Amino acid sequence: MLSMLTNPTILGQIVVNGMSLSSIYILVALGFTLLFGIMRVVNFAHGEFAMLGGFAMYYLYAVFSLPWVAAILLAPLAVAIPALFLEWLVFRWFYQKMFQSMIGLLGLSIVMIYSALLTWDAFERNIPAAFDGILRFAGVILPIDRLVTIGVSALALGAFYFLMVHTRIGLAMRAAAQDVEIAGTQGIDTRKIYRVAFFVAILLAALAGALYGQVYAVSPFMGERPLFVAFIVVILGGMGSIPGAALGGLILGFTESFLGTFYGGSVASYASFGAVILLLIFRPWGLLGKPE
Amino acid sequence: MIKISRRNALAGIAAAAAIATVSSTALAAETLRIGAIGSLSGGGTAWGLAIKRGAELAIDEVNQAGGLSVGGKNYNLELLMYDDQYTGQGGKTAAERLVFQDKVKYIVGPIGSNPVLSAMEVTTPQKVLLMSNGYTPKILDNEHKASYNFRFTLTNLEYAPSMMKWVKENLKVTKVGILVPNDAIGQSVAPPLVKLYQDNGIQTVVDYYERGSKEFSPLITRLMAAGIDGFDINFNAPGEAGLMVKQARQIGYDKLVYQMGGPSVPEIIEVAGQHSEGFISYEMFDFDAPSAQPFVKAYAAKYGKGIINSQTPAFYNATKILIEAIRRADTVDDTTKIRDAVEKLAGYDAGVYGPVRWTGKAIYGVDHQLALPFYVVEVKNGKPVTRAVLSVD
Missing domain, CATH: 3.40.50.2300 (Response regulator)
Structure with a gap:
């Protein structure tokens, strides 16, 4: 244990593992927290949009053999654009109705899982690695596919930050998140804002799914774990808080990596949930959230 | 619980109804259901499909040869399978549906200690035969002396x-x-x-x-x-x-x-x-061995030339052994007689592993473990x- 703490190679490996875990966690959680922050919708079907992103990536990259860059750009769009129909059909009825949204979207999640199961099958599909090699840097091993995941996540996070902070639509979204009625009276078209926020959230979820599917595997049930993670991350960071999602993702990824390596898998899970319970008792609005 | 087999079940009911109508005028084969439990979702899916496909291939063989003759009647065999999601609760629910609702007398699968142990809680008291594969010794070494359990793969x-x-x-x-x-x-x-x-x-x-x-x-x-x-x-x-x-x-x-x-x-x-x-x-299996080729061909014809999970021949074997035991016991209902027939099946060759040899007495106190090469x-x-x-x- 002590020898592990002082071994720079192992510490380096823990940091790399933690970064790669965090980057996917953050992507999944961002869209989830965006939907909650603006529309007060708890999207239980979030993992299923990630699952569809995984399948889109599977078809574009593994089946149709598109170049990887094209596939990773197109896969989220291939999910988010048709998802606008679901927004019209299902989601819009649940805006600003938190409890109804939980039950309604849990239903949607089940419908999506079993539609996927009927369309494909339950087999886990493997998306061939686009970047299979490893780099060695000062004794630390850097798997290239993980580095790419970290890079894509960082780019997406950067683009998302730019959208929210430096564009008019981002400003309008933040205004709507603060108080939807006042935003409306100021001339903001909330229906349009909702649709844009939904589109961006699904885009991020599907991107996370595409990356997740390539690093792990694609199956109709693959969305369960990302949803589970999104919950912890978002509760840690604060429901609706975007910097909170980033911070929560980093904390969870690094906790899993450090505790998993030092104390084993059970302790890592125990600590993550223990932290969530403590947080809910003493600071229910999360690390960077705002008390209601 | 996934109702993967609901369509099959509905088809079965429709077929049974059709047969009932026809049999008033002509003598037709009755349907005999063999139950199956396995993971059709999650990480254990490949194993669930192995059970399903192995059993289907064995059943197809019998049906294509004109069905199974038992007690003067001719039976057309049918597989009824439920998903256990590779969990104990899933295994138990699947077993309850098969035993109490569908009145199945013999089940192939599941794979995995949790689902097998939970399914056993339902099947053993009801004297339903369970032809499974799980690693825990408790499947054979238990208070019932594994009275209605057999294991078809090595642990x-x-x-x-x-x-x-x-x-x-x-x-x-x-x-x-x-x-x-x-x-x-x-x-x-x-x-x-x-x-x-x-x-x-x-x-x-x-x-x-x-x-x-x-x-x-x-x-x-x-x-x-x-x-x-x-x-x-x-x-x-x-x-x-x-x-x-x-x-x-x-x-x-x-x-x-x-x-x-x-x-x-x-x-x-x-x-x-x-x-x-x-x-x-x-x-568990050498798919390149000459003795495996008829099985490999039949598999490719039905499911395409994809991966064959090596548990597939084990459950093909289990289903064939079960069917042979039903034939020898000359009953479809008396599972105690069928169980005794399975025990006495030494020397029978289902085609993929060589002659049946039961072992396990020394470890579990009962010879209900199939000995196989590996x-x-x-x-x-x-x-x-x-x-x-x-x-x-």
């Missing part, structure tokens, strides 16, 4: 002594890392394995992960830090096992990775890609190559 207690001898002589490992799920399966199978390694003078480092987790890099880093020179991915479902091989290589673990249990070589090659090179595994394979240029053929002592 570590059967193959591990010979396999361990081979590993020790050929791989020369000194300290082995083991990752198992943190549930009843992991906690019941890890200790005997650790003891076996220790008895052979090999150290072990064991760690547990939460089932459903897909990220093993932190735990593998932990094993590497403990100085392992062998990584045994022993009891893990195919999806997880493949990711373990891939992630171990990705974080720079360059020593031996092998699997003394399982097995799921084709899936591991599929998931781990180039990282599966040099992976060594226990294997193999050691190594992945070379993306393909499993047989390195050794071993047998149960």
Whole structure:
């Protein structure tokens, strides 16, 4: 244990593992927290949009053999654009109705899982690695596919930050998140804002799914774990808080990596949930959230 | 619970209704249902499909040859399968539906200690035959003396002594890392394995992960830090096992990775890609053997030329043995007679493994364990190559 703490190679490996875990966690959680922050919708079907992103990536990259860059750009769009129909059909009825949204979207999640199961099958599909090699840097091993995941996540996070902070639509979204009625009276078209926020959230979820599917595997049930993670991350960071999602993702990824390596898998899970319970008792609005 | 088989069940009911109408005018075959339980979702899916497809191939053979004649009647066989989601609760629910609702008398599957033990709680008191595969000794060594259970694949207690001898002589490992799920399966199978390694003078480092987790890099880093020179991915479902091989290589673990249990070589090659090179595994079946070719052909004709999971022939074998026992017992209802017929089936050859030999008395107190040959394979240029053929002592 002590020898592990002082071994720079192992510490380096823990940091790399933690970064790669965090980057996917953050992507999944961002869209989830965006939907909650603006529309007060708890999207239980979030993992299923990630699952569809995984399948889109599977078809574009593994089946149709598109170049990887094209596939990773197109896969989220291939999910988010048709998802606008679901927004019209299902989601819009649940805006600003938190409890109804939980039950309604849990239903949607089940419908999506079993539609996927009927369309494909339950087999886990493997998306061939686009970047299979490893780099060695000062004794630390850097798997290239993980580095790419970290890079894509960082780019997406950067683009998302730019959208929210430096564009008019981002400003309008933040205004709507603060108080939807006042935003409306100021001339903001909330229906349009909702649709844009939904589109961006699904885009991020599907991107996370595409990356997740390539690093792990694609199956109709693959969305369960990302949803589970999104919950912890978002509760840690604060429901609706975007910097909170980033911070929560980093904390969870690094906790899993450090505790998993030092104390084993059970302790890592125990600590993550223990932290969530403590947080809910003493600071229910999360690390960077705002008390209601 | 997935109602994968609802369509089949509806088709069955429709067919039965049609037959009932027809049989008033002409003598037609009755339908005899064989139940099945297996994972049709999650990491154990490949095994559930192995049960389904193995059983279907055996049933097709009988139906195409004109059905099964028992007690002066002719039966058309039909498979009715439910998903256990590779969980205890799933196994129990599936067994309850098959036994109480569908009135099935014999079940092939499930695979996995949790679903098997839970299904047994339902099947044994109802005298329903369970032809399963799970690693825990309790499947055969229990208070009912496994009165209605048979096991159709080897467990570590059967193959591990010979396999361990081979590993020790050929791989020369000194300290082995083991990752198992943190549930009843992991906690019941890890200790005997650790003891076996220790008895052979090999150290072990064991760690547990939460089932459903897909990220093993932190735990593998932990094993590497403990100085392992062998990584045994022993009891893990195919999806997880493949990711373990891939992630171990990705974080720079360059020593031996092998699997003394399982097995799921084709899936591991599929998931781990180039990282599966040099992976060594226990294997239940040699698909390249001449005796396996009729089975391989029948499989390809029905399901295409994809991966054949090596549990598939085991459940083909189990279903054929069950059908032969029903034929010899000359009853479709008296499961005690059928059970006795299964026990007396020594010498019967279902075609893929050679003559039936029952074993297990010394370990479990009952000869309800099928003895089978087994193999050691190594992945070379993306393909499993047989390195050794071993047998149960």
